[in-house]
Amino acid sequence: MRTGGRIAALWILAAAFGSAASGALAEPEPINKISSADQQQARLLLFSTTDVWRQGGFAHGGLLWVPSGLDRDGPVLKLMFGGGIYHYISGALGNTNVRGEQLAAAILPGWRFVRDNVAVTVFLGYDFQQHRLTPDCKIARNFDPTPKIFQRIDLVAKDWN
Numbered sequence: 001m002r003t004g005g006r007i008a009a010l011w012i013l014a015a016a017f018g019s020a021a022s023g024a025l026a027e028p029e030p031i032n033k034i035s036s037a038d039q040q041q042a043r044l045l046l047f048s049t050t051d052v053w054r055q056g057g058f059a060h061g062g063l064l065w066v067p068s069g070l071d072r073d074g075p076v077l078k079l080m081f082g083g084g085i086y087h088y089i090s091g092a093l094g095n096t097n098v099r100g101e102q103l104a105a106a107i108l109p110g111w112r113f114v115r116d117n118v119a120v121t122v123f124l125g126y127d128f129q130q131h132r133l134t135p136d137c138k139i140a141r142n143f144d145p146t147p148k149i150f151q152r153i154d155l156v157a158k159d160w161n
Contacts, residue, residue, distance in 0.1 A: 041068075041069035041070075041072070042069065042070045042071075043065060043066055044066075045064040045066075045070060046062075046063050047061065047063070048061035048062075051084070055087045056084060056085045056100075057084050057085065057086075058084030059083070060080060060081070060083075060104075061080070061082060062078060062082075062106075063078070064078050065078075065079075066112060071114055073112060073113055073114050075110070075111055075112075076112045076121055076123075077108070077110075078107075078109075078110065079105075079107055080108070081104070081105045081106075082103075082104050082105075083101070083102050083103040084102060085099060085100065085101050085102075086099075086102075087099050087100070098135070099133070099134045100132070100134075101132045101134075102129065102131050102132075103129070103130045104127065105127075105128045106125060106127040106128070107125050108123035108124070108125035109123070109124065109125055110123035110124065110125075118157065118158070119157070119158045120155070120157045121154075121157075121158075122153075122156075123154040124153050125151075125152055126149055126150065126151060127149070127150040127152040128149055128150075129148050129150065
């Protein structure tokens with residue numbers, strides 16, 4: 001699949017994922033009410049976002065899975081994916097119009113700490129990124145288009161008030 005096709009497929013997937021996120025989180029009341037609080041605990045959070053502007057656009061989506069429940073201490077897994085395109089005019093390339101494409105994914109296991117109304121989550125995992133410039137900018141000294149794998153640490157704090 002050409003890069004343009006991959007970007008279009010990514011946009012379609014992100015749009016479908018974003019539109020399905022609200023419906024996936026709204027669970028109907030079970031027919032036979034289970035009294036256990038563990039059975040009614042939300043464990044999955046879907047998220048998505050888009051950035052669109054005159055020079056390009058990006059779409060990102062993912063999920064956060066907490067087996068013990070979103071408002072409880074315990075292990076957590078964050079999966080993210082996204083990408084987009086952007087354009088700019090490069091003076092270093094003789095005012096050439098450059099098109100950039102980026103694809104990214106991350107897998108971040110972590111641990112969530114919840115005290116009163118504050119949740120702090122620490123993630124440590126891998127971030128995969130691929131960037132491509134068109135026209136092929138071989139004269140750009142610090143641009144390497146090969147896919148990269150980064151180690152990533154995230155610290156997220158949320159006050160639920």
